[in-house]
Amino acid sequence: MGGVVWGAGRPAGGVVGRPVLDLVGADLVRVAQEPGALASLAGTGGCEWPVWVRGRVPGAGGWGGRLAVRCGTRRARVCQPCARLHAGDTYRLVRGGLERGGDGDGRLWFVTLTAPGFGVVHRSGPGGCVRGRGSCRHGRARGCGVVHGEGSAVVGSPLCAGCYDYGGHVLWQAMVGELWARTVRGVRRRLAEAGGVPRSRLGDVARVEFAKVAEYQARGAVHFHVLFRLDGPEGAGLCRLGPPGWAVDAFAGAVERAAADAWVGLPDGRVARWGAQRDVREVRQGGREIAGYLAKYVSKSVGDSGGTDFRVRSAAEIGARRVSGHVRDLMWACWRLGGRREFAGLGLRRWAHTLGFRGHVLSKSRNFSLTYSALREQRRQWRAADSGSTVVVGVEWAYAGSGLSPAEDLIARGVRLDSAVAREFASAARREWRSGYG
Numbered sequence: 001m002g003g004v005v006w007g008a009g010r011p012a013g014g015v016v017g018r019p020v021l022d023l024v025g026a027d028l029v030r031v032a033q034e035p036g037a038l039a040s041l042a043g044t045g046g047c048e049w050p051v052w053v054r055g056r057v058p059g060a061g062g063w064g065g066r067l068a069v070r071c072g073t074r075r076a077r078v079c080q081p082c083a084r085l086h087a088g089d090t091y092r093l094v095r096g097g098l099e100r101g102g103d104g105d106g107r108l109w110f111v112t113l114t115a116p117g118f119g120v121v122h123r124s125g126p127g128g129c130v131r132g133r134g135s136c137r138h139g140r141a142r143g144c145g146v147v148h149g150e151g152s153a154v155v156g157s158p159l160c161a162g163c164y165d166y167g168g169h170v171l172w173q174a175m176v177g178e179l180w181a182r183t184v185r186g187v188r189r190r191l192a193e194a195g196g197v198p199r200s201r202l203g204d205v206a207r208v209e210f211a212k213v214a215e216y217q218a219r220g221a222v223h224f225h226v227l228f229r230l231d232g233p234e235g236a237g238l239c240r241l242g243p244p245g246w247a248v249d250a251f252a253g254a255v256e257r258a259a260a261d262a263w264v265g266l267p268d269g270r271v272a273r274w275g276a277q278r279d280v281r282e283v284r285q286g287g288r289e290i291a292g293y294l295a296k297y298v299s300k301s302v303g304d305s306g307g308t309d310f311r312v313r314s315a316a317e318i319g320a321r322r323v324s325g326h327v328r329d330l331m332w333a334c335w336r337l338g339g340r341r342e343f344a345g346l347g348l349r350r351w352a353h354t355l356g357f358r359g360h361v362l363s364k365s366r367n368f369s370l371t372y373s374a375l376r377e378q379r380r381q382w383r384a385a386d387s388g389s390t391v392v393v394g395v396e397w398a399y400a401g402s403g404l405s406p407a408e409d410l411i412a413r414g415v416r417l418d419s420a421v422a423r424e425f426a427s428a429a430r431r432e433w434r435s436g437y438g
């Protein structure tokens with residue numbers, strides 16, 4: 001391997017003016033000699049950190065040339081083009097679920113479930129921050145009174161870290177998946193009760209489907225936005241029987257009560273419940289907005305709300321991460337409790353970077369709508385049909401590196417620019433169409 005460091009600039013000869021260009025130029029020549037690599041790179045949609053692979057058919061010769069595969073992240077901070085694609089998939093997925101709700105009124109509900117309080121935190125808003133008199137046992141004021149801006153760094157952090165229940169916060173977060181599972185079971189049970197049918201026979205009359213997105217609040221606690229759909233016994237779709245009227249009438253109440261009653265025992269003897277702030281509302285119109293809203297949250301990084309995207313591997317690393325003091329304290333709590341035997345099953349150290357939360361950002365019941373893999377498969381087939389290529393099966397793949405060399409980066413930037421221009425054209429065309437016919 002040569003000793004060239006990409007982008008490092010001045011070569012030993014000290015010739016000013018041309019050397020960097022020459023490096024890129026030489027790299028371009030190399031890339032041009034790899035036509036497969038070039039074509040696959042263009043196919044990644046300008047991915048900022050692609051993975052390179054080589055393939056071979058077992059028993060038939062050696063490894064082929066390098067092919068680029070998009071990183072496929074959902075996080076806009078990691079790779080914009082892939083995150084945009086993922087957000088688009090989420091939008092289609094949620095929208096598909098909404099459309100399956102069809103034209104039946106009152107069959108969709110949008111529900112928000114929050115975390116309980118773990119201590120008083122600074123908040124934004126025109127009304128000003130927390131009011132309170134006197135001071136706590138640590139000598140800190142119980143009120144703040146300042147008007148914090150929306151993005152202020154202090155918002156979400158506790159008035160007194162000594163009073164804040166860090167252990168309770170991360171334990172709740174570690175158990176919230178189970179709390180959610182119990183809540184869904186509770187909704188089905190309450191619904192069966194309302195209809196006077198045995199719980200095991202509810203599926204004969206109605207089905208409960210959902211898609212849910214986890215979002216971090218400023219205080220580092222997740223809350224859930226859930227889209228519930230009530231289907232008839234055959235599931236959703238055209239010409240299928242809708243859910244019975246009594247189930248539609250009872251649904252919001254069933255969600256309210258299931259959420260109020262659900263609890264999970266924590267290993268330290270305490271109990272995890274939902275916060276008092278709950279919102280249950282029917283969706284009649286505006287389904288498009290809800291799909292967009294949920295897609296937007298999926299493309300957010302954990303890092304956007306204070307956590308980090310990558311796993312913490314040592315206590316020292318927590319100190320080195322660029323996070324707020326409050327988030328660091330939450331990570332510390334994960335690390336500290338994660339080392340104790342009674343909490344061993346919760347994976348708190350493994351999930352310190354997500355502040356204890358172990359779930360997926362988006363999760364859904366099986367029959368809510370399409371899946372991400374179905375959407376990817378559609379796209380793959382469309383692309384294969386478009387390029388006229390045949391789908392290769394039985395190929396063995398090997399990792400051949402990741403990231404972009406200077407010339408590859410140049411090409412990826414070009415692809416990104418192209419698709420930005422294409423998007424601009426598409427939205428201009430839509431605007432024109434609307435103003436002409438709308």
Ligand SMILES: [Zn+2]
Binds near residue numbers: 046070071081
């Ligand atoms: Zn990517």
Ligand SMILES: [Zn+2]
Binds near residue numbers: 129130
């Ligand atoms: Zn404040």
Ligand SMILES: [Zn+2]
Binds near residue numbers: 138140162
């Ligand atoms: Zn205190």
